[in-house]
Amino acid sequence: MKLIVLDRDGVINVDSDDYVRSAEQWQPLPGSLAAIARLNRAGWQVAVATNQSGLARGYFTEDDLAAMHEKLQRLLAEEGGRVDLILYCPHGPEAGCNCRKPLPGLFRAIATQYGRPDLAGVPVVGDSLRDLEAGVALGCTPYLVRTGKGERTLAKPLPAGTQVFADLAAVADHLLEETR
Template identity: 50%
Template sequence: MKLLILDRDGTLNRSRDDHVASADEWEALPGALEAVARLNQGGWRVVLATNQSGIGRGLFDMASLNAIHAKMHRQLAVAGARVDAVFFCPHAPEDGCHCRKPEPGLFEQVGSRYGIPLSTVPVAGNALRHVQAGTAAGCPSHLLLTGQSEHLRDFQGGVPEAGIKGMDASIMVHLDLPAFADWLLSQPEAVAVT
């Protein structure tokens, strides 16, 4: 099985400073749904791992989160794409849980559910905490220059010469989800999870 873990806000859909709190506020990034479709067609199963502290902070409830994901799944289906599962952390930052990224708990849940070694599961997201969590879980990690990392596009070659503070040098950087999909689909089959 070829399995891939993506972040949600800022990777698949536009992020907001005040949280995506309703289905009306969920808006796919250009080309992101089509990128998931291409990954699916290439044999990749895609799951999401996302911090949703708005629940723990009382900004929205589970019914709202379910409505957001229902809209997301509908739009993915229209694009010929699918996300197999959504793993989320509902806790506020002060809760100190193991599942809130940059902790690796969500990724460990994915590995346990699918019975797959995380060293074979690439992760991609726009937030440093997503790639830090992936690295902590032993996943090959990829930073996308969208959402929280979009400001890094201003640097020659996509990242500052001195690197990104707090980011492991082994983390690969891509312009966005479509560019990451292009890269992943161009890799020899031996690189993929079998």
């Protein structure tokens, strides 16, 4: 089974420094949904690991977040795709949890869900350093996209072996070419 782990905001959908707070505000990035659908058709399982501290901050509710994810799945279905697993950290930065990226709790949960001891070689796609660090802690191969906060992240030291692409569609092109 081929597995890929994606961050959400800035990779799949438009990010906002003021938080994406509703399904109405949740807008896919150009080409991201088609990229996921192409990966699905090629046999990839797609998991999403996302920090959603807006919950802890009171910016939106669990119902709002569920509506965002329902919109994601509905729009993906229209493209012939799906996300197989969505895990999120609802905590704020001060909560001391182990699921908030850059800590690897969400990635451990993904490994457990798929019956794996780790995520060695699994691509992790993110637009921030914390996305990549969380995946690398369990052996993921890091891919940085320039969308979302990606351009800002390029100014920081990246994990060894990080490959940089314009967007999720370019990552999908690369992975699909690589696995032909």
